[in-house]
Structures are given as C-alpha cells and as structure tokens.
Amino acid sequence: EPEVTQTPSHQVTQMGQEVILRCVPISNHLYFYWYRQILGQKVEFLVSFYNNEISEKSEIFDDQFSVERPDGSNFTLKIRSTKLEDSAMYFCASSEAQRVGAEAFFGQGTRLTVV
Amino acid sequence: AQKVTQAQTEISVVEKEDVTLDCVYETRDTTYYLFWYKQPPSGELVFLIRRNSFDEQNEISGRYSWNFQKSTSSFNFTITASQVVDSAVYFCALKNRDDKIIFGKGTRLHILP
Numbered sequence: 179e180p181e182v183t184q185t186p187s188h189q190v191t192q193m194g195q196e197v198i199l200r201c202v203p204i205s206n207h208l209y210f211y212w213y214r215q216i217l218g219q220k221v222e223f224l225v226s227f228y229n230n231e232i233s234e235k236s237e238i239f240d241d242q243f244s245v246e247r248p249d250g251s252n253f254t255l256k257i258r259s260t261k262l263e264d265s266a267m268y269f270c271a272s273s274e275a276q277r278v279g280a281e282a283f284f285g286q287g288t289r290l291t292v293v
Numbered sequence: 294a295q296k297v298t299q300a301q302t303e304i305s306v307v308e309k310e311d312v313t314l315d316c317v318y319e320t321r322d323t324t325y326y327l328f329w330y331k332q333p334p335s336g337e338l339v340f341l342i343r344r345n346s347f348d349e350q351n352e353i354s355g356r357y358s359w360n361f362q363k364s365t366s367s368f369n370f371t372i373t374a375s376q377v378v379d380s381a382v383y384f385c386a387l388k389n390r391d392d393k394i395i396f397g398k399g400t401r402l403h404i405l406p
Contacts, residue, residue, distance in 0.1 A: 220398040233392055
C-alpha cells in the first residue's frame with residue numbers, strides 16, 4: 179500500500195541551527211501539506227503546496243519556514259533558525275486532489291527536538 | 294469560524310466496556326467533511342473514517358461506529374467492547390472549502406486491562 183514517508187523519524191538540533199525535514203509523498207499525489215503537533219497538543223496546519231507554490235499558509239508559518247519540492251519526489255520543510263518552541267512532531271501529508279473530501283494521507287511524523 | 298471541539302480530554306474505561314468519544318464542530322460551509330484519526334503511542338496519525346456533510350447515515354466498521362448528527366453539529370465515535378490496543382489519542386477533524394484540515398484537541402483514551 180502506498181504511503182507517505184518522512185525522514186528522519188527524530189531529529190535533535192541546537193537552537194539557531196537550520197533544519198530540513200524531508201517527506202516523500204505518494205507518487206501520484208499533487209497536493210502536499212505540513213502540519214505540526216506540539217507535544218500533548220492538537221495537530222495544526224502549517225502550509226499547503228501545489229504546482230510548485232504555496233497555496234495556503236497559517237500564521238505559524240512565518241519567514242523562518244520554507245517549503246520546497248526540489249525534485250519530483252521529495253517535499254521538504256526548512257526551518258532557518260530553530261527556536262525552542264519549534265520542538266514538535268511535524269507531519270507531512272499528501273492528497274490526490276484538492277476537493278473537499280479528498281483524503282490526506284499522513285506520514286509517520288518527524289519528532290524535532292530543539293535544545 | 295471553523296472549529297472542532299472535543300470536550301473530553303481524557304477517558305479511562307475497563308477493557309470490554311463500550312466508550313463514546315464526543316466531537317462537536319462549527320463551520321459556515323454547507324459542504325464539508327469530518328474525519329476521525331487515531332494516534333497511538335508511536336505517534337503516527339491513522340485515518341479511521343471520513344464523512345461528508347450530506348450523508349447523515351451512521352456507519353459501523355467492526356467494533357467502531359460513528360453517529361453524525363447535523364442538527365447538533367456532532368460526530369461522535371463509539372468503540373464497542375474496547376480492547377487495550379484501542380488505547381490512543383483520538384482526533385476529530387473538519388475539512389471544508391479551505392485546503393486544510395482543522396483538528397480538535399484530541400481525547401486520550403486509556404483502556405485498562
């Protein structure tokens with residue numbers, strides 16, 4: 179069964195460092211997303227991406243964040259200068275279509291710890 | 294405003310008991326979808342069900358059942374004859390015309406042996 183794959187599963191980084199979280203969406207999907215879950219809290223939308231550009235972003239997704247699809251398979255989230263409050267589980271998701279009911283398939287998450 | 298409320302933060306039941314997780318949503322749209330996801334201790338999000346706003350039929354899948362009541366904007370989830378493996382955090386979520394899923398805060402379910 180096709181799945182969304184995220185690497186690494188856990189990343190520890192020092193405050194102020196840049197970090198890149200990687201995702202391989204399902205191959206025929208066209209819409210890509212990043213969500214964040216601070217420990218013990220709800221899952222929050224960060225950004226959606228389609229046709230090589232951001233289609234929507236939340237207020238959380240400030241200038242420190244960027245997304246990229248550098249090749250035909252990977253979808254990355256970069257945090258330029260990490261802060262302690264960026265520590266969270268980051269989920270990548272992909273969807274075949276943007277229609278309201280299209281199911282988003284989530285990856286297993288990357289746990290980011292900023293120290 | 295779009296919002297999903299899961300009033301139960303944490304529930305504990307003894308194995309084999311039935312348990313219902315509540316979900317109330319708010320949206321201005323007439324077309325929307327509701328979801329339930331399970332997050333086991335390993336952390337991944339497991340899709341359980343999707344329901345569209347035009348289909349109020351209740352659904353049963355094995356020990357799981359869902360009760361969608363548009364009149365009360367609720368989409369409750371019942372686990373029958375609970376098992377220890379059902380222990381997890383369960384999220385109710387809403388998707389409408391915006392290209393994003395709005396999650397509730399989750400209900401942590403403990404099934405005690």
